[in-house]
Amino acid sequence: MTITVEQEQEIRRLLAANASERDIQDSVGASRRQVRNIKNLMSKEEDHNPLASDLGRTMTRAAAIKAVAALSTRPEGVRHSEMWPTLRALFGMCKNDKTGVLKLSMTDDQLRYLKKQTSEAAKAQGKEALFIPEWLPRQAPVAANDMLVMLAGHLQDRAQEYASEFMSCFPDTSSKLVSNELVCLAFAKATPEPVETRCRRNAATAQALQRRLGHCAGYQVINEPSLFVPEFDQLCI
Numbered sequence: 001m002t003i004t005v006e007q008e009q010e011i012r013r014l015l016a017a018n019a020s021e022r023d024i025q026d027s028v029g030a031s032r033r034q035v036r037n038i039k040n041l042m043s044k045e046e047d048h049n050p051l052a053s054d055l056g057r058t059m060t061r062a063a064a065i066k067a068v069a070a071l072s073t074r075p076e077g078v079r080h081s082e083m084w085p086t087l088r089a090l091f092g093m094c095k096n097d098k099t100g101v102l103k104l105s106m107t108d109d110q111l112r113y114l115k116k117q118t119s120e121a122a123k124a125q126g127k128e129a130l131f132i133p134e135w136l137p138r139q140a141p142v143a144a145n146d147m148l149v150m151l152a153g154h155l156q157d158r159a160q161e162y163a164s165e166f167m168s169c170f171p172d173t174s175s176k177l178v179s180n181e182l183v184c185l186a187f188a189k190a191t192p193e194p195v196e197t198r199c200r201r202n203a204a205t206a207q208a209l210q211r212r213l214g215h216c217a218g219y220q221v222i223n224e225p226s227l228f229v230p231e232f233d234q235l236c237i
Contacts, residue, residue: 003030003034010028011024011038014028015035015039021039055092056092057090057091057092058089058092060090061114064090065114065118066121068118068129069125071086072118072122072130073122073128076138078132079131079132079133079134080131080134084104087104087111088104090106091104091105091110135148159182159183160175160179162182163175163178163179
């Protein structure tokens with residue numbers, strides 16, 4: 001029986017994820033011979049790919065720890081971007097299944113473990129590894145951090161003001177949840193979900209609810225009884 005294009009793509013994906021031939025056979029419904037043929041074909045494609053050797057690992061873990069330790073024990077510490085060449089050499093690159101864009105073949109846990117090993121190696125040398133965030137400037141870092149904390153407080157106050165303004169028009173909700181939604185919509189990386197996706201979902205839900213309620217549903221008048229319960233707002237703290 002000939003496999004479909006979708007089956008072949010799934011087999012390729014599972015092979016790239018190091019799944020066994022038996023598991024792939026059971027999952028996709030293809031024969032072991034078909035799975036093995038695609039595996040051999042992928043191997044030949046990689047052999048003929050001029051970039052294949054450039055995407056693999058080119059550095060041992062011991063060498064990577066030594067390199068990161070040298071960077072992190074400098075007076076200025078090390079940023080993630082400054083470790084990138086070493087991370088690239090240690091973990092290699094892979095293609096994102098969804099976007100097709102190359103990315104580091106590294107998980108967050110692997111990065112944390114590398115930092116832990118680097119810190120231990122630095123300590124053995126009587127030094128201390130320092131990993132600094134990308135945003136933190138090396139010029140007056142304490143003053144920079146203090147200013148950022150202050151501005152974050154101002155931003156929180158402004159968000160609460162906006163939430164209060166929203167609540168004055170639509171009291172049948174929670175100010176905590178409104179504040180959270182404002183942050184999710186205003187800052188792209190507040191949640192893993194893209195802002196555009198969240199906006200479309202919210203708009204579709206609001207329109208569906210509006211259709212059920214009828215076009216007469218609108219702003220609540222000031223003396224109209226509200227279903228909002230203050231105790232519910234406290235539960236969200």
